[in-house]
Amino acid sequence: MTKTPRFPIVSPPTPEKRPVSDTHHGITRTDEYAWLRADNWQEMFRDSSLLDAAIRAELEAENAYQSKLMADTSDLQKQLFKEMKGRIKEDDSSVPMKDGPYAYGSSFKLGGEQPRYFRMSRDGGPEQILLDGDMEAKGKAYFRLGGVDHSADHGKLLWAFDDKGSEFYTLRVRDLADGKELADQIPATGGSGVWSAGNDGFFYTRLDPNHRPSKVLFHALGQDPENDRLIYEETDPGFFMNVDGTRNNQWIMIGINDHETSEYRLLSASDPFAEPRLVCGRETGLQYELEEGGDVFFVLTNADGAKDFKIMTAPASDPVRANWRELVPHEPGRLILSVIGFKDHMVRLERKEGLPRIVVRDRASGEEHLISFDEEAFSLGLSGSYEYDTDIMRFSYSSMTTPSQVFDYNMRTRERVLLKTQEVPSGHDPDHYVTRRLMAPAADGELVPISLLHHRDTRLDGSAPCLLYGYGSYGITVPAAFNTNWFSLVDRGLVFAIAHVRGGKDKGYGWYDDGKREHKMNTFTDFIACARHLVAERYTAHDRMVAQGGSAGGMLMGAVANMAPDCFGGIVAEVPFVDVLTTMLDATLPLTPPEWPEWGNPIASADDYRTIAAYSPYDNVAALDYPPILALAGLTDPRVTYWEPAKWVARLRDRKSGENPVLFKINMDSGHAGASGRFSRLEEIAYTYAFALKVTGKAQLAGATLK
Numbered sequence: 001m002t003k004t005p006r007f008p009i010v011s012p013p014t015p016e017k018r019p020v021s022d023t024h025h026g027i028t029r030t031d032e033y034a035w036l037r038a039d040n041w042q043e044m045f046r047d048s049s050l051l052d053a054a055i056r057a058e059l060e061a062e063n064a065y066q067s068k069l070m071a072d073t074s075d076l077q078k079q080l081f082k083e084m085k086g087r088i089k090e091d092d093s094s095v096p097m098k099d100g101p102y103a104y105g106s107s108f109k110l111g112g113e114q115p116r117y118f119r120m121s122r123d124g125g126p127e128q129i130l131l132d133g134d135m136e137a138k139g140k141a142y143f144r145l146g147g148v149d150h151s152a153d154h155g156k157l158l159w160a161f162d163d164k165g166s167e168f169y170t171l172r173v174r175d176l177a178d179g180k181e182l183a184d185q186i187p188a189t190g191g192s193g194v195w196s197a198g199n200d201g202f203f204y205t206r207l208d209p210n211h212r213p214s215k216v217l218f219h220a221l222g223q224d225p226e227n228d229r230l231i232y233e234e235t236d237p238g239f240f241m242n243v244d245g246t247r248n249n250q251w252i253m254i255g256i257n258d259h260e261t262s263e264y265r266l267l268s269a270s271d272p273f274a275e276p277r278l279v280c281g282r283e284t285g286l287q288y289e290l291e292e293g294g295d296v297f298f299v300l301t302n303a304d305g306a307k308d309f310k311i312m313t314a315p316a317s318d319p320v321r322a323n324w325r326e327l328v329p330h331e332p333g334r335l336i337l338s339v340i341g342f343k344d345h346m347v348r349l350e351r352k353e354g355l356p357r358i359v360v361r362d363r364a365s366g367e368e369h370l371i372s373f374d375e376e377a378f379s380l381g382l383s384g385s386y387e388y389d390t391d392i393m394r395f396s397y398s399s400m401t402t403p404s405q406v407f408d409y410n411m412r413t414r415e416r417v418l419l420k421t422q423e424v425p426s427g428h429d430p431d432h433y434v435t436r437r438l439m440a441p442a443a444d445g446e447l448v449p450i451s452l453l454h455h456r457d458t459r460l461d462g463s464a465p466c467l468l469y470g471y472g473s474y475g476i477t478v479p480a481a482f483n484t485n486w487f488s489l490v491d492r493g494l495v496f497a498i499a500h501v502r503g504g505k506d507k508g509y510g511w512y513d514d515g516k517r518e519h520k521m522n523t524f525t526d527f528i529a530c531a532r533h534l535v536a537e538r539y540t541a542h543d544r545m546v547a548q549g550g551s552a553g554g555m556l557m558g559a560v561a562n563m564a565p566d567c568f569g570g571i572v573a574e575v576p577f578v579d580v581l582t583t584m585l586d587a588t589l590p591l592t593p594p595e596w597p598e599w600g601n602p603i604a605s606a607d608d609y610r611t612i613a614a615y616s617p618y619d620n621v622a623a624l625d626y627p628p629i630l631a632l633a634g635l636t637d638p639r640v641t642y643w644e645p646a647k648w649v650a651r652l653r654d655r656k657s658g659e660n661p662v663l664f665k666i667n668m669d670s671g672h673a674g675a676s677g678r679f680s681r682l683e684e685i686a687y688t689y690a691f692a693l694k695v696t697g698k699a700q701l702a703g704a705t706l707k
Contacts, residue, residue, distance in 0.1 A: 558617025
């Protein structure tokens with residue numbers, strides 16, 4: 001690979017080495033940078049001023065270093081930000097959704113960073129602003145709204161906010177008659193709540209000091225939160241927990257799950273003092289979800305070997321597993337993703353042959369029909385409805401070239417009404433772009449889908465740069481949806497591609513199983529196969545390709561950097577989960593016990609230890625000629641703690657060969673999701689894109705060249 005120096009010669013930070021060792025299963029490791037983890041991380045996530053001074057100095061030195069190396073892209077970053085902001089309708093508004101006498105929606109004001117929530121009369125009229133995010137965020141370095149939910153009597157608003165980036169949300173209640181906050185204020189929650197049927201209180205999850213939702217409580221309005229009634233406590237730290245309600249306001253559902261096992265407990269929304277009823281106790285590998293259906297529940301489950309899931313029904317009066325009856329049978333290769341129940345219909349979102357589709361079922365006759373679409377690759381979103389007794393449900397559609405469209409669909413008449421098409425104020429002509437669906441042959445013969453976008457005038461002779469994005473964990477599928485930011489790359493002649501690697505559910509549940517635990521290496525080899533296929537098909541060349549991924553996708557970036565550094569001209573790892581083995585060995589960290597089903601438990605299993613050790617990016621850094629690498633993180637991130645990328649970057653610089661730099665940019669005022677405002681977030685994306693353009697030799701271009 002030909003490498004051209006594109007960065008100034010600046011000495012990078014060199015954190016002190018303070019080796020510490022640990023031994024598991026007879027294997028000893030030494031970590032020279034373990035001291036970068038704050039001993040008081042629980043307290044620091046709530047108050048970042050408590051960060052140890054020596055650690056803060058190292059992080060600030062990293063920010064100073066990357067700033068010097070990226071200084072020559074300052075104008076480019078401004079140009080990219082201007083372009084991306086120009087594609088956003090600044091005063092955009094959602095299509096209000098009807099609920100009783102009102103219709104509820106959200107909007108932004110010109111220049112606003114945060115959403116506003118409003119309502120109007122069901123049939124239209126003036127907007128009543130219920131909550132103004134910009135007003136609430138005033139004076140705060142970080143602010144993000146959580147759940148926002150109106151009570152069934154439309155008299156009160158339950159809302160949550162996080163002003164640290166640590167995802168400990170505070171719940172508040174607003175009286176919608178006068179707009180004033182009630183005295184009720186509950187800290188350290190999961191970020192949402194569910195109203196009781198009487199609208200006089202709500203259910204919520206409380207986080208423990210290790211950021212785990214360990215308790216579901218009921219808060220009666222006007223009472224001291226210290227006296228909130230404990231509804232259920234989960235004592236197994238390996239399980240997540242959430243509380244939800246139903247649109248007909250009948251049930252409160254406590255969902256308990258890890259990545260392969262689930263359990264539900266129910267209680268009546270009108271009786272907050274009832275004892276929750278167990279639906280089906282947790283059995284390792286058994287997954288199920290409940291959806292309202294009046295006198296029944298729809299049960300989406302993988303029971304009885306239904307790997308790609310089936311739908312069953314259970315009487316609402318006694319929904320135990322013995323009473324489940326099959327409604328939609330299992331069909332291998334057709335993955336049922338979600339179900340929404342209505343009085344007369346049931347709607348499911350499923351994926352078949354790699355593409356999503358919506359199926360509507362008449363509950364009385366059992367007749368089903370598909371809502372059809374024409375493009376080669378696209379994305380669907382099922383919004384459903386606030387209301388249960390209705391024939392109208394809402395969905396969204398987009399593709400990599402088609403802006404998002406919102407439809408209301410009459411399930412009885414099959415009439416589709418386009419309510420809104422995403423506006424691109426600076427202009428967008430889909431005819432200028434091409435989207436493709438490729439299949440890359442993997443090492444074991446599997447075909448890995450690639451969703452691809454490029455300008456119609458881009459020369460496909462191997463000379464075009466490419467940004468290849470990947471994730472590949474937790475069964476999450478990266479949709480081939482419309483993203484206006486990508487056009488700042490595509491209009492400069494880059495090819496944008498998404499590698500749908502194993503570890504997601506792009507080709508069914510088996511695609512997920514084949515990319516986890518002992519099969520995790522498939523995720524990495526799939527991504528490398530996609531990179532090589534794009535080069536073989538002359539979409540790009542290896543020294544012009546930038547790989548990008550975040551969180552577990554950042555782990556993917558670290559792994560492929562170790563396995564195939566010559567495949568890429570640059571790597572962007574956002575909030576990267578790169579110290580996998582150390583994290584999975586630490587049961588005190590927020591996500592470690594619930595993550596063992598995904599990665600394995602290296603504390604209990606020597607085999608799991610060796611599997612993770614074989615790919616954990618931090619443990620496999622070597623004397624390799626790595627391409628330029630950019631790592632990004634947030635100081636108060638409870639999901640991927642800041643010290644993972646901090647340690648990784650330090651070890652990369654210490655061990656690598658070659659002259660390519662490793663940059664580390666850390667937002668000292670944010671967590672996992674980066675900057676909280678919509679425009680602040682664009683500044684971060686502009687920085688990332690400037691890095692990609694810089695390492696591919698496109699940074700000298702002042703503007704888009706192919707538009």
